[in-house]
Amino acid sequence: MEKLRLYLSSAPDLRFERAVLARAVAEIPTSLGWLIRQTPNEAREPDLSAVRRADAFILLLGRDIQAPVGLEWNTAQRAGARVWAFYNTATRQTQAAQAFISEVERFTRWQKFSTAAELRYKVLRALVEHLIARREAYALDTAEVERLRSWREQLKPTPVDDLRAHTHANAVIFTTERYEPSSGVLIQPPPAEDAHP
DSSP states (O other): OOEEEEEEEOOGGGHHHHHHHHHHGGGSOOSOEEEEEEOOOTTSOOOHHHHHHOSEEEEEEOSOOOTTHHHHHHHHHHHTOEEEEEEETTSOOOHHHHHHHHHHHTTSOEEEESSHHHHHHHHHHHHHHHHHHTTTTTTOOHHHHHHHHHHHHHOOOOOOTTOOOSOOSOEEEOOTTTOOOSSSOOOOOOOOGGGOO
């Protein structure tokens, strides 16, 4: 496997958080590419074949549950995708959202977040742990696994106000270690904090 297929599922109220995550995965120090799919806007049908093929499925819940998020989650669950579920504690959930939380809890443990920075931190840690656990499937060598472990230990919640993503829709992210891109937009990770004198 030379890329990780990631699906980000959420209602429109968490569009910003979803975009932050789509942008943040490019910061993970791996030679893998990323194929990122997201819940479409209200005018389009969800890509359920992309959900079924996803290696990792991230479910985000804000104030309310809206179609097609429930369908996407159910499809991922049936397909056996690795599912992470997060809900926003900074907002009060509707009764429908509370019922959905209870339903999902029967299969997957929810994690809580109150800010986009906290969500970004938790998701990046989860994805790195997933890569390390499946290092053979992703053909990660020892040096890359150690680099991932070190990066995970140094990771901390970072304000995301200045990280407004350019990834508002589906995306493919390649790395120069495994791919020779001929076109696209180069996204640079933010400079490390210890890089300043």
